Amino acid sequence: MWKYLSVAVIDYEVKKVSDLVDKILPFFRKYPLLGSKKQNFEDFCKVLSLIKSGDHLTESGLEKIRSIKAGMNTQRKPE
Numbered sequence: 001m002w003k004y005l006s007v008a009v010i011d012y013e014v015k016k017v018s019d020l021v022d023k024i025l026p027f028f029r030k031y032p033l034l035g036s037k038k039q040n041f042e043d044f045c046k047v048l049s050l051i052k053s054g055d056h057l058t059e060s061g062l063e064k065i066r067s068i069k070a071g072m073n074t075q076r077k078p079e
Contacts, residue, residue: 020048043068 014020025045033041047065055061 017048017051021052040072043072 014024025048028041032038047068050056050061050065056065
């Protein structure tokens with residue numbers, strides 16, 4: 001635990017895809033994000049699905065991931 005602007009902060013490090021699937025995704029499904037962060041999370045879930053299925057190991061799968069990434073975060077257009 002560390003402090004940021006006098007607020008306690010805890011870092012959580014993920015080292016396995018299974019941790020994302022079993023811990024992170026269920027948490028954010030239960031406590032959803034709002035706005036563009038929610039859209040980014042849904043895109044992240046799509047990428048994770050490609051990774052789980054092994055599609056990230058193919059050139060077409062990597063291209064799908066690149067395409068999804070291109071629309072995330074600062075590149076996201078407001079709806």
